[in-house]
Amino acid sequence: MAKERGQKVIASNRKARHDYEILDTYECGIVLVGTEVKSLRIGRASLVDAFATVDDGEVWLRGLHIAEYEMGTWTNHEPRRRRKLLLHKGEILKLIGKTKESGLSLVPLSMYFKDGKVKVELALARGKRAYDKRQALAKRTAEREMVKAVGRARKRGGGW
Numbered sequence: 698m699a700k701e702r703g704q705k706v707i708a709s710n711r712k713a714r715h716d717y718e719i720l721d722t723y724e725c726g727i728v729l730v731g732t733e734v735k736s737l738r739i740g741r742a743s744l745v746d747a748f749a750t751v752d753d754g755e756v757w758l759r760g761l762h763i764a765e766y767e768m769g770t771w772t773n774h775e776p777r778r779r780r781k782l783l784l785h786k787g788e789i790l791k792l793i794g795k796t797k798e799s800g801l802s803l804v805p806l807s808m809y810f811k812d813g814k815v816k817v818e819l820a821l822a823r824g825k826r827a828y829d830k831r832q833a834l835a836k837r838t839a840e841r842e843m844v845k846a847v848g849r850a851r852k853r854g855g856g857w
Contacts, residue, residue: 701813707737709807710744715830717804717822723792725817726783727758727808732766732774737815742808749782749803749819751793756782758805758817782817795821 713719729737736742741764749758758780765773784792795801806818825833 701810703812705810707740707808707810707815708742708744710747710805712745713804713806713820713822715833716825717802717820718825718829719806719820719822720801721795721821722806723784723788723819723821724811725756725819727815727817728781728783729763729815730774732772733763734815735768736763736766736774737808737810744805744808747805749805751789751796751803754789754793756784756789756792756803756819758782761805761808782819792821800824 743762746760746762747758748760749756751757760777761780762776763774765776792803796803800823802822802824804820804822806820808815808817810816
């Protein structure tokens with residue numbers, strides 16, 4: 698069988714970028730069982746309620762839903778079990794220090810295959826308040842309007 702190359706996204710948490718201000722990102726490995734990998738290969742995962750915690754010097758991903766593999770037998774996995782994330786010791790120590798700060802969380806942004814191995818993009822994030830979200834939305838709308846206006850001006854072939 699040929700070795701897999703490249704990157705294939707399994708699931709992404711688009712709402713996380715809306716609800717959180719991303720401060721730093723980490724690429725982690727994840728400990729899985731066989732039927733979980735088979736289920737991920739057909740794209741059956743959800744990061745909606747997922748978050749990570751640091752317990753006893755280890756990083757754990759909780760709330761990640763990987764659907765049971767349909768062809769699995771009694772060896773099938775539990776869909777919402779906690780899963781261990783694999784990081785370097787220095788990164789874990791840095792995360793322990795940062796998460797002790799008030800208001801910082803560990804949120805998974807995406808899950809993907811990278812050269813045949815499952816990886817999780819984990820973000821150190823601070824929760825946004827409602828007015829921050831409105832401000833970001835207004836800024837994005839204003840930028841979109843500027844691009845449209847420039848495009849219209851170029852199309853007319855003249856200046857303002």
